[in-house]
Structures are given as C-alpha cells and as structure tokens.
Amino acid sequence: MIHLIRSLVRKPRRRITGAGASAAAVGPDEAASRAQGPRSASPGKVAAPGRTSGAVALSVHNLGERFGARSAFEDLSFEVGYGEVFGFLGPNGAGKTTTVRTLGTLLAPSAGSAMVTGLPLAPENGVEIRRRISVMPEAPGLYQRLSVAENLECFASLYEVPVLRERIEFALRAVNLADRAQETCAALSKGLRQRVALARALLPDPQMLFLDEPTSGLDPAAARDVHELIDGLRQHGVTIFLTTHRLEEAERLCDRVAILNTTLRTIGPPGELRDRLFAKTLTVRTLVPVPDPGRVFTGLPGVDGWHQDGASYVIAISDPVTATPAVTRALVGAGADVMSIAESRHSLEDVYLQLIDQDTEAGQG
Numbered sequence: 001m002i003h004l005i006r007s008l009v010r011k012p013r014r015r016i017t018g019a020g021a022s023a024a025a026v027g028p029d030e031a032a033s034r035a036q037g038p039r040s041a042s043p044g045k046v047a048a049p050g051r052t053s054g055a056v057a058l059s060v061h062n063l064g065e066r067f068g069a070r071s072a073f074e075d076l077s078f079e080v081g082y083g084e085v086f087g088f089l090g091p092n093g094a095g096k097t098t099t100v101r102t103l104g105t106l107l108a109p110s111a112g113s114a115m116v117t118g119l120p121l122a123p124e125n126g127v128e129i130r131r132r133i134s135v136m137p138e139a140p141g142l143y144q145r146l147s148v149a150e151n152l153e154c155f156a157s158l159y160e161v162p163v164l165r166e167r168i169e170f171a172l173r174a175v176n177l178a179d180r181a182q183e184t185c186a187a188l189s190k191g192l193r194q195r196v197a198l199a200r201a202l203l204p205d206p207q208m209l210f211l212d213e214p215t216s217g218l219d220p221a222a223a224r225d226v227h228e229l230i231d232g233l234r235q236h237g238v239t240i241f242l243t244t245h246r247l248e249e250a251e252r253l254c255d256r257v258a259i260l261n262t263t264l265r266t267i268g269p270p271g272e273l274r275d276r277l278f279a280k281t282l283t284v285r286t287l288v289p290v291p292d293p294g295r296v297f298t299g300l301p302g303v304d305g306w307h308q309d310g311a312s313y314v315i316a317i318s319d320p321v322t323a324t325p326a327v328t329r330a331l332v333g334a335g336a337d338v339m340s341i342a343e344s345r346h347s348l349e350d351v352y353l354q355l356i357d358q359d360t361e362a363g364q365g
C-alpha cells in the first residue's frame, strides 16, 4: 500500500498547478501528500547553507492567496535567513495557516512569487521543495487506529527516510514519547497527538521546518520541551517558521517576528519592534509627591518630557544611559525620597495588541 500511495503522491500535484486554490484536505491525506521522495540518500540533496552564511532560506514577494472573494492574505513580502527562527503572528483568520500551506506547496498562490530553500515556488519544483522542508500542520492528521510507532513508520516510509528505525527513535525521544510508542493514536490526549505530529515533522531531517502552532494544547512542561527542541534544532542550523498565539513563546524563541493581519503589519526582532512602537520611559516613585516636579525634570539630558501618573512620574527619555543617572541626581538634589526608578518594559504582547487594536479601530471607523 505504501508503494501505491508513494507513487501517487510523487505525481505532479494538480492543486498547485490549478488556478483555483482550493483547500487541501487536512488529516492523514495532507501529511501523506507531503511525501517527499528520497532525501539524504539522494545524491542530489542540497545541504542547507549555515546560519552565518547570510543566505536566504525563504524569500516572498507580493504573495497573496484568495478563496473566491475572500483574501486569506495579500501583498506579503519578507525574507527569512537560513538558521533563523522566524515567528509568524496574527489573530484568528489572519492568514497564517494559509501562508504555511502556500509556502509548503499545498496551495498555489493567487498572486506574487516566493523562493523556498532557494527554489522558485512553482509546480515543477513542488517535489524538490517538499524534499527540503517539513510541515507540522495545525491539525495533527494521524491515523487514529495505528499506534504512534506505526504512524511514524508509515509516514517515514512515505517520506523515504533512510535509516528509518534510528530516525523514528530519534523523533520519539525528541518529543518525549518513546514510552508511548505502542499506544494507538486514538488513545492519546490532544497534547500527546500534537507531539506525535511534531515527531513526524522531524522524520525527514528538513532544511526548513514550518510549525503551525506546535504548542497549542500543550501543558506548560510539554510546551517548554518543545521550546527546547526548537532551540536544539536552531543550533543544528534548521530554519524554523513558527506560527503561534503564545507571544511570550515568540519573544523567547524568535530571532525576528512578523505580525500579520491579512497584510503584513510589521516585521523585525522583538526588541526592535518594541522600540519602534513605544517611546522609552522611566517610571519614578517617591515617598511623597515632589513639590515642583517640572523644575526637577525639565531640561535634563536625555529627558524629552514627563507626566504624573497617580503616585508615580513617567519620564519620556531618548537615552536611558544618559537620562537615568541625571534624573536620579536631580531627584536626590531636590531632596526627594526615591522609592524606585525603573525603565518601562514593553513586551511583544504590547506591540501585538497595539497593532491589532489599531486594525480593529480602523475597521470600525
């Protein structure tokens, strides 16, 4: 049966060649449709350039995907370097999964172009792109009546993974499932099935791994294991395209993030996005109100302005290294009893909510 499925999935796929980008089936069929042909055994296998090479793993130009009158995403342009962990964030319906499916060759783009692992996203490159990438879809899509090990054997065989047994053992260990290998997938919890899907994505030793919400439904310890796994993969030079709703996860793991809401709202390293969107401030708390705060704060080096916020003073600053000591000296000089001076920290969540709220307000206006 495996040979039959393999010979079918190797054939050029109508989905990517067809103009109407209908949804690919989700479930075992979708995973099977990514069967990739020979990998490491293939003399033609192209090694991924290293993290420091500066080479581009993914380059997207004005890409768009429509379902009839609805645009799932549009005018998407960005690049991802080899070895990067790239976060792809956005609210429900923003187009994240559809982007993954398009870049993973499951849907033909309605507009624009892309290069995936150095190959143009085009029907004739579908098989070779699928050899180089791996996708962990939103829905695990496993054969429920097969055991964990049988599922992995089945998919590994479809992917023509060499040293099959070792690779399956590696994947099971990587997601902490070695002791559940003989259980049927139907008997596993949602989070455990998620881990099996992640193990399946690791089977082919991909250059680029697309993970669509890999920690959705996982408990904190299991999510931490996945984070460590992603860190480990990054150290081995695997490029990771990660969609997630867990913003602290993106902040911790990703070199850069993109925030999508049908169109790209912003892109950059999390720290840079914070600085771009929010002014730097110091929050000062004193035991009793400062008698003449304007006289204390105005004109200090690195200080752009200030306002009172309840029992605190919020000082807008351009440079914390200059402003913080100057503010401290001025307060002490004015005889204020300083309780705390802290640089305000904005999280990636603040950035995300600010941008998405702006979109909601614009939509209402």
Ligand SMILES: Nc1ncnc2c1ncn2[C@@H]1O[C@H](COP(=O)(O)OP(=O)(O)OP(=O)(O)O)[C@@H](O)[C@H]1O
Binding pocket: 022, 023, 024, 067, 070, 071, 072, 073, 090, 091, 092, 093, 094, 095, 096, 097, 098, 099, 138
């Ligand atoms: N097969 C399809 N047919 C019609 N519309 C679709 C299809 N697949 C997705 N869409 C629509 O495209 C838009 C983007 O969906 P997508 O699944 O990519 O969002 P998402 O960002 O992954 O959301 P979530 O965070 O909920 O997973 C949505 O409006 C969705 O309803």
Ligand SMILES: [Mg+2]
Binding pocket: 096, 097, 098, 138, 212
């Ligand atoms: Mg999705």
